[in-house]
Amino acid sequence: MDTNGAFRLPTNEIKREKLQVAYKRDSLFGQLQLKEASMAIVGLGYVGLPLALHMASKYRVVGFDINSNKIFKLLDHIDPSNELSEVDFIGKDIRFSFKENDLSQSKFYIIAVPTPIDKYKKPNLEPLKAATAMVADNLKKGDCVVFESTVFPGCTEEVCVPILERISRLKLNKDFSVGYSPERINPGDKNHTFTKIKKIVSGSNDIALDLITNIYESVVEAGVHRAENIKVAEAAKVVENIQRDVNIGLMNELSQVFNALNINTDAVLKAAGSKWNFHNYFPGLVGGHCIGVDPYYLIDRAKKFNIKTQLLEQVRKTNEGMVEYIVNTIIKNVWPNHLKTKWKVLIKGITFKENVSDIRNSKVIDIIKQLRKHDFDVVVEDPCANALEVMRYYNLPLLNEVTKDDGKFDVIVMAVDHNQFHEIKELDSMLTQRGFLFDIRGTFKHLVSNKKYLTL
Template sequence: MAMGIYDRLCSRQTSVGVVGLGYVGMPLALEMAKHFNVVGFDLVKKVCNCSSTDYPPPLNNDGSGAQYGGRPVIAGCIDDLADASFYIVAVGTPVNDSHTPDISQLLAATESVGGILKRGDYVVYESTVFPGCTERECVPLLERISGLECGLDFKVGYSPERINPGDLAHDLTNTPKIISGCDEEAAEEIARVYGRVVSAPLSWASDIRAAESAKLLENIQRCVNIELINEMSMTLGRMGIDVSEVVRLASSKWNFTAYSPGLVGGHCIPVDPYYMISEAARRGIDMPLTRLGCSVNESMAGYVADEVLRRISGSVGREGRRPRVLVLGVAYKPDSDDIRSSGAAALRECLSERGAECDVVDEMVDGESVKRMYGFELSSCPSGVYDAVVIAVAHECYRGLEDEWFARVTTGPEALLADLGGTYKGRISNLRYWTL
């Protein structure tokens, strides 16, 4: 009886090939390498920072140097993965400026894997996609490039990533993993491979489309819940009611789920709903609640900009000059260097469009990446004095500032601290304070 892919991996007869070494692929490669031989490759030749370990050594030009020893090997080209048999595709699936799904990286990775695919190989996708994408877009491309037939010559599966960067409590190994395959045999073998790495329960999907949809639902639910609290924050704020107190009171009931208002960013919540909306629209189905949730969340940057400028308009107007605003943080979440779909970058744009002079400081992120992605220069430090300071992202370095620091960088008691996450609530005495 032929040995299954899991047994071949365990006996080191073959290896796992991870395509895409970003925030999903690199942690996955590191964990997989504790149990199997792993070779990783990134199409853009640039991998994300990984604080838990140094980068593994690259392969030599001749393909040698694959000393695994519990560490993945970084390949110089896709052909260096040709001896692998269990391919995991973990590349980005963003949306473009018109919120249309962009699966170009996914298709490029699929084409690359198709060029080295062999009989008996497995291809598992972790990238977030719309329902039906794996079977409608990826499988035909694999078959065309390789000349092989899915289900007969090779197997395909889908196991959506659930990485939450910066979350020390929930990691790859203790987060339940969704498993699906093109047939029962594929699902069983894929489950055995992931089960070696993940200690949490595995959730089996009846088919690949159900697994694709589950990932989208996770983030659409969060999108809509955040939309609700953002809408309540804007409404209650205009009524002079403290939304944080309202949330605290509502949380006293057992079936209430607490969310906090704020700018929405990152690679999931601002993106994933549009994958479902797009596929639904292709089938003539409308998703009004999901569309509204996205719209409200996207309006938050403009709302914050309006509130900040309204609250400093009196003092600035008397002096007849442009307001100066300092924004602290441009990453999409605290203590992260990830700037994808940055809500703070959208806020900076809204402030500038409304006539403010705006400086953005973030010690966690790379200034060149900000310039390339958003077209503005990141300031290395505050310069001069500001009419308002906006703590858009409460990195650790921005959570322990003193009254004296704010006094040094602001114009005086009429200046505003816009503390979007409520970090300094009840702690500020020498300037005006506002939070969502």
């Protein structure tokens, strides 16, 4: 018996199979699926690294970053941001590189570099422009470039596309296509991870939109939302963070009013929150790379069209002013103890948000600087931050843990809501006789029973 013959497909099935393979090979999506072409992720930070690793579970990926030290760590399966574990690297078809030549073989590019602001609160597009130029040097006919970096509406088509066309000497939608799919990474959040957050996608034409949709749909369990056009996708990302900025700003302003009226803000919010349609936001510091940065991109863009953004600018002023408000509150509460000449303050937490190691754009740093200007002796503790990085960035010594052996403090500021801090039993014993606890987030009241407790 011819056993091989028992497994042969009918002639019509063979033809259909060949046609399907031929179709796949004729499309960029098919080439990526068959790993006949690779994709490149440019920028391997909070956004780019998880994106690259998830894409590498389905496709052949080049993970690129200009930081060679970061690449060496990634080659050892170490995430410099401490967001991913060694397990996340296992079984992924990815090659990490800091050499630009390694981008040349890719046909699908995703750019995920930072888009910060400068000292004048203006958009700093230099990292994005440099990354775009690098991709343009390697761009070929039939390629597609997707941007994930947060920008103002119109940036992709008005800033990035001209760079791609000028350097590559190719034409958009004739020789190559582009798309925009804003990142939605939330550092420190182990529940809302990359695959569980719906992805917005957009493209410069219908073919590009289908391609980008298919690629993201293949790795994002939550699915995708196809935006009407690239500008809509760009605007949606900015709005996501502006909405949070506005709501936190409202809470910050209300907390100042209620504190002046001797009303507990947390109690007010709990009472208001009993209504079904009340949105729970809380007062606090607004730092980091998104909420405290992205509004300036839309503010700057609006000014170019002579549009006033009074609300957005006032909210930014309110949230930026919380540092001064906190410092002034601390000063007012230590001032009656006028016999002391040197106040000792313990700051617990220095990262820009809870449960992350990133110290960049942290508003806690501004609190420390202002307290030092007022001659406070400041000690800083953070179990998540890296002491060497804190010294390098801010010339500030950092302790991993402060104990009773380090003496007593006049003020303890719970600046960041790290999970490790919730393991603390009490802080009364670490405070001087008239010492007090200032809890920015309002989650550590249980740590003091015989000392003054302050919060926003």
